[in-house]
Amino acid sequence: MFSLDQLTAFVAVAEELHFGRAAERLNMTQPPLSRQVQKLERAVGVQLFERDNRRVVLTEAGRAFLGEARRLLSLVETAGDLARRVDQGAAGTLRLGFTAVSAIRTLGPFLRRVSDELPEVDVILHERVTSAQIDGLLHGELDLALARPPYDAQLLDSLVVAREPLCAVLPVGHRLAALDRPLSAADFAAEELISYDPDRAGYFHELTVRFLAGSQHRITQRVQQVLTVVLLVAAGRGVALVPESARDLGVPGVAFQEIGLAGEPVELHAIWHRDSANPVLHRVRAMLSEHQ
Template sequence: MELRHLSAFVAVAEELHFGRAAARLHMTQPPLSQQIRQLEKDLGVALFERNTRSVQLTAAGRTFLGPARDALAAAAVARRAARAAGRGEVGAVSLGFAGASSAVTLPVLTRAVAAELPGVEMTLRGPWYSGEPTGRIAEGTLDLGFATVSGTRGLASRLVRRDRLMVALADVHPLAGRSEIELAELAGERFVAFPAGRGSEVRELFVSSCLDAGFMPTVVQEAPDSFSLLAMVGAGVGIALVVEAAQSIRLDHVTFVPLAEPAPVLPVSLVWRQGDDSAVLRAVLDLAEQVLPTPAD
């Protein structure tokens, strides 16, 4: 039994006329009659009563009509689903993000996917430190991620944002009212920071920037995430260098002051595996190029 046989049967059953059914199917009457005979042979029953003046469904034909329509409808759904998957319009993509450094880019992409690719399921993984998603993408446990890239082989990336470092201070700190701060002015300060050795590019950039400014920062306490870090700042434990996207975390008693230019910059890239031929991933990447274009220098 083939789908073309079911299509031929439904057309004849609805038209009750072989000539009209053949015209509806854009074919001639002899091959249509042959398909009906083949279907009846496969089923072992007569589906139509024919004479020179009329065509009528048999009891078996009337019983078979509903399931035949259902089978054709299911085949049409399957065909549409396969074609949509081939175009990347349906499927699933896992997306990793890195805390505050993804606070601006993440909602832009996920909202665009929800609006433009409603058949794509985005599974969010994180938050992690900014260097972590690259390893997970490389090992194949993550499809796509917002991350900094440090030359990991086998990965492709595109810059989507440059995040400047800022100073986060308690609102009672003597420098809290300044319009900008020179990094060298912070040489005697106590700092809170993300843990060393955990893949935090923010921590590495913070330390290297302080060394470039002529001092080794004194880290008095470490925090596992941006919220905890800023809570410690507000409590007066120390100050912190954070990405400007961290301003999206609203906490009482914390203020942000820009660093004097040229301020250290953390690049944020969209990262994926080279050679990944997933159609749904390509659709998401194409959409990301529209909503998160590479920033100008």
């Protein structure tokens, strides 16, 4: 087996065709350089140079070996450079969780930023509801999640990456869709309401409960995902509250109406495990902070 030092010595001599100049190029004396080349020839099992007191010439085997030696040295240099880039977070893999609704307005721009600013980072996508994303972070299956609160703030850190209003989604032609004003909680009295599972979609469940507190309404369905809610509304099964970005789902047969709730209470968070050792995650977190 030959060493990298032997390959380096061989390439220097092959390019200079002079042991003295090659030794000077490598900042060493000629005798150890000659020994490195001799060891390489013994390891390879062929003579790589024809040499005498007047000249040094590559053999046919030496010319063939030169290309491979250069390639091996280049691979070693490239491997070291790749390792440094991975250590700095400029290259590597990011396992990203997202929900269907978070993908509408946030995922695309986020992926384009990663592609532009960190082109050597490979993003592996995992579509999951928020609870499954949080579980993935805690079990080391995900590096970053685009999800909703709540989560264990002692183990997970986050950054708000998007805010938007909550609005009503109604079947086309519904009486509330014709009102020329924001809807109040009282407007939902006696309506069949499609709501959210308090355990698996606790964030939107809480937003719905908070807005409709004190009003008379009847919940007929509890589901996990915003898309499912909109599809049930389109099927005429009731009315619901959804994030404003649900408009972009493009589901036919529904209308959206503003509600009387100030501000943009629906938040999307980038969430990560605070003990993560993935250098890419640190670079992506810095990128997200810069775009706030």
